[in-house]
Each structure stands twice: as structure tokens, then as C-alpha cells.
Amino acid sequence: MKRALLIMAAMTTLAAPAMADEALAKAKNCMACHAIDKKLVGPSYKDVAKKYGSDAKAADMLAAKIMKGGSGVWGAIPMPANPQVSEAEAKKLAAWVLSQK
Ligand code: HEC
Numbered sequence: 001m002k003r004a005l006l007i008m009a010a011m012t013t014l015a016a017p018a019m020a021d022e023a024l025a026k027a028k029n030c031m032a033c034h035a036i037d038k039k040l041v042g043p044s045y046k047d048v049a050k051k052y053g054s055d056a057k058a059a060d061m062l063a064a065k066i067m068k069g070g071s072g073v074w075g076a077i078p079m080p081a082n083p084q085v086s087e088a089e090a091k092k093l094a095a096w097v098l099s100q101k
Contacts, residue, residue, distance in 0.1 A: 021096035028085050030066075030093065036100055043074045045100040052098060062094035063087070 025031055033041035043051075052058035067090045071078030085093065 021092060024089065025093060025096070028082065028089065028093070030082075033079070041077060042079055045097045049098050049100045059091065059094045059098060062097065063090040066090040066093055 022031075022036070025034070034043070034045060036045045038044050039047070048062070052062070065079070066082055067085055067087065069079045069081040082090075
């Protein structure tokens with residue numbers, strides 16, 4: 001268990017350059033339901049990144065879903081719409097989520 005925590009700490013350090021967009025995700029309340037590396041209400045961002053991998057269309061699809069909400073991909077709980085997020089911010093957040101591998 002201790003070892004797993006150390007590995008997680010190391011991975012968090014490596015992810016440091018993405019901090020600016022993590023701050024955006026926090027400011028937009030995304031982190032109330034999501035964490036980078038564990039499932040909360042919604043899927044972890046690492047799981048999302050793994051699922052879509054290098055699918056070029058994923059970023060646009062996810063940006064739309066971040067703005068409008070959606071359901072049925074990860075389980076029974078839907079994601080509500082996030083009207084506080086502009087299209088530019090949604091694209092930034094989608095690209096950031098997809099970079100969390
Ligand atoms: C009220 C809780 C909640 C909030 C707030 C929330 N989400 Fe979600 N999110 C979810 C749930 C639940 C799902 C799974 C939906 C599904 O199964 O299709 C999800 C799914 C996702 C997915 C994967 C979509 C897919 O089709 O695979 C992404 C990306 C995502 N959220 C990003 C965000 C971002 C960025 C924000 C902030 C603007 C945010 N979420 C805010 C609950 C939330």
C-alpha cells in the first residue's frame with residue numbers, strides 16, 4: 001500500500017506541466033466528480049484517456065460532452081451539462097483529459 005502511494009506521488013510529480021489545466025478543471029468544478037487517477041462520481045481522467053487513446057475524433061466529442069453533459073458510457077450516472085464552460089475551455093479540458101495517460 002505504501003509503495004502504491006509512492007508510485008502515485010511520483011506520477012503526480014511527472015504530471016506537473018499539466019498543472020495549468022488542472023487548475024482550470026478545479027475552477028470549473030470538474031474535480032467535484034472526477035479525479036485524475038481514481039473513480040469518483042465520474043470516471044478517472046486516466047481511464048478516459050486510456051479508453052480513447054489516439055482517436056483523433058475523441059477530443060471534439062469529449063469537448064461537446066463536457067459542455068452538454070451525457071450518459072451511458074461509464075455507468076448509470078449521467079454527467080450534467082456544464083454551462084460555466086465555454087467552447088474554448090471545453091476543448092482545452094478535453095485535450096488535457098486525453099493527455100492523462
Ligand atoms: C456532477 C458530477 C460531474 C461533474 C461536475 C463533471 N462530471 Fe464529467 N462525468 C460525470 C459522470 C457521471 C460521467 C460518466 C458519464 C457517462 O457514463 O457517459 C462523466 C464523464 C466525463 C468524461 C468522459 C465522457 C465520455 O463520453 O467518455 C469526461 C471527459 C468528463 N466527464 C469531463 C468533465 C469535465 C472537464 C468537467 C468539468 C467541466 C466535468 N466532467 C464535470 C460526472 C461529472
